[in-house]
Amino acid sequence: MKVLALEYDLEPLYLCPKSLCAKENGLWEERHEENDNNLFESGCYALMVNGFSSNLYFAENVQENSHLQSALKSLPGCNFSIITTMSFTVDQSGNQTSYTEGFALLLNKDDDNKKIKENLIAHLDTNRVKFNISRIFNKGNTMWYKEYSDNDSLQQEIEVVAVKQPKCHPAYNKRETNSVYHDQARVQSVLDTFKSMNEVQELKEIYDGKMLNIKPLKRDHPIIVIEGLDATGKSTLTENLAKRLNGCARKSPQDCVLHLRKTFDSHFQLLRRAYYAIGNYAFAAQVLHDAQSGPVVCDRFWHSTAAYAIATDVKVGDETHLPPARHWVYSWPPDLLKPDIVILLTISDELRRCRLEGRNTEKTDEEIRMEKSRLFRQRIAEVYKRMDNPALVELDASGSAEELCNKAVELLSDKHIITI
Ligand SMILES: Nc1ncnc2c1ncn2[C@@H]1O[C@H](COP(=O)(O)OP(=O)(O)OP(=O)(O)O)[C@@H](O)[C@H]1O
Numbered sequence: 001m002k003v004l005a006l007e008y009d010l011e012p013l014y015l016c017p018k019s020l021c022a023k024e025n026g027l028w029e030e031r032h033e034e035n036d037n038n039l040f041e042s043g044c045y046a047l048m049v050n051g052f053s054s055n056l057y058f059a060e061n062v063q064e065n066s067h068l069q070s071a072l073k074s075l076p077g078c079n080f081s082i083i084t085t086m087s088f089t090v091d092q093s094g095n096q097t098s099y100t101e102g103f104a105l106l107l108n109k110d111d112d113n114k115k116i117k118e119n120l121i122a123h124l125d126t127n128r129v130k131f132n133i134s135r136i137f138n139k140g141n142t143m144w145y146k147e148y149s150d151n152d153s154l155q156q157e158i159e160v161v162a163v164k165q166p167k168c169h170p171a172y173n174k175r176e177t178n179s180v181y182h183d184q185a186r187v188q189s190v191l192d193t194f195k196s197m198n199e200v201q202e203l204k205e206i207y208d209g210k211m212l213n214i215k216p217l218k219r220d221h222p223i224i225v226i227e228g229l230d231a232t233g234k235s236t237l238t239e240n241l242a243k244r245l246n247g248c249a250r251k252s253p254q255d256c257v258l259h260l261r262k263t264f265d266s267h268f269q270l271l272r273r274a275y276y277a278i279g280n281y282a283f284a285a286q287v288l289h290d291a292q293s294g295p296v297v298c299d300r301f302w303h304s305t306a307a308y309a310i311a312t313d314v315k316v317g318d319e320t321h322l323p324p325a326r327h328w329v330y331s332w333p334p335d336l337l338k339p340d341i342v343i344l345l346t347i348s349d350e351l352r353r354c355r356l357e358g359r360n361t362e363k364t365d366e367e368i369r370m371e372k373s374r375l376f377r378q379r380i381a382e383v384y385k386r387m388d389n390p391a392l393v394e395l396d397a398s399g400s401a402e403e404l405c406n407k408a409v410e411l412l413s414d415k416h417i418i419t420i
């Protein structure tokens with residue numbers, strides 16, 4: 001049985017077969033919010049398009065979906081909204097057994113639905129995209145789901161109802177259906193899936209043999225990581241603190257892969273994060289080496305990679321849609337060099353915007369998205385707070401650069417990470 005979610009801007013709308021809301025299942029609780037059942041006024045419907053094919057594994061499905069998304073964007077005469085969707089199967093007891101992502105075209109009652117469907121199918125066929133189509137529509141006061149097939153009359157119509165969101169975001173029920181990496185083997189396996197891409201080959205060649213495999217992780221000096229939203233002052237503090245401690249400042253990703261960054265940033269999330277994730281293992285090797293001769297201060301590390309991945313995988317809504325606190329996704333990968341402390345710089349949004357504007361550098365698409373999307377920012381900030389093992393230690397970064405450096409030194413001394 002399928003549960004679906006339409007990802008509207010402000011929050012996802014979960015829909016599940018009415019039969020799953022029976023009291024004895026208990027997992028899917030019907031919600032009764034005004035308008036939930038009237039979303040598709042008579043004649044309107046959502047055309048759901050999935051790039052999913054059950055014989056592919058998640059990484060390949062994600063790539064199919066990215067082709068599908070480009071094809072949908074170039075659909076001729078497309079003046080309707082396209083939103084992302086999630087769909088997942090559940091067993092008889094209501095537990096999730098699979099997870100896939102897709103898209104929905106929201107059609108108005110004045111749109112020529114039949115023509116749009118035919119155009120869509122022809123367009124996707126021309127673009128050689130694999131897909132399947134289903135729809136959600138209204139009958140009176142009730143909502144229904146139906147899959148299209150060559151013989152429409154054979155397909156069953158299933159009554160669906162709006163339900164409360166599940167306890168955990170469906171992409172985070174399994175380790176392999178999201179873009180957070182908790183071990184090197186998975187990053188390598190995702191990169192291997194895309195090894196025919198030139199940039200993936202180059203990345204693998206650069207890092208070949210430079211990866212740190214967990215074993216002798218002993219160091220003589222502390223490893224300190226600075227984290228925070230963009231323009232909170234991480235780079236400035238990293239440099240100042242390293243100088244003050246007579247140590248070394250390091251920034252991830254490393255210089256040797258920066259020329260590939262823009263290309264990976266333009267790819268789908270799973271591959272984009274694989275670039276940063278593999279980089280973290282090579283970064284660890286460098287940092288461990290540096291920490292034999294003095295303290296090392298790092299500008300971003302695994303927490304950045306994970307926080308941006310989670311906030312992006314959870315595409316819409318506020319922090320209540322994130323995986324719950326203490327979920328495994330928030331803990332440090334067991335095979336990655338663990339820092340002695342991770343400091344989270346916090347400042348007000350107003351001050352952060354001033355610093356961003358004062359900086360005068362080219363903004364990344366993520367920075368632009370952060371500025372645009374309050375909810376995305378809210379999700380990132382909350383993910384940082386939910387990180388544990390190690391948890392981040394918050395430091396108010398609103399003072400001058402010198403004041404902040406003094407505060408950081410005091411904090412490190414209080415935590416017995418340095419002696420002054
Ligand atoms: N404590 C501070 N007080 C005032 N201005 C600061 C302070 N720290 C940094 N700045 C200024 O704010 C801007 C952003 O600082 P910085 O580049 O260090 O932030 P960041 O967190 O590393 O940003 P990003 O993550 O985008 O690289 C810079 O112009 C910097 O000079």
Ligand SMILES: Nc1ccn([C@@H]2O[C@H](COP(=O)(O)O)[C@@H](O)[C@H]2O)c(=O)n1
Binds near residue numbers: 252280304305
């Ligand atoms: N370990 C890392 C480091 C960075 N990122 C991503 O890069 C973006 C910001 O980088 P800056 O150079 O501007 O500090 C950040 O938004 C992350 O998306 C990462 O994922 N992992």
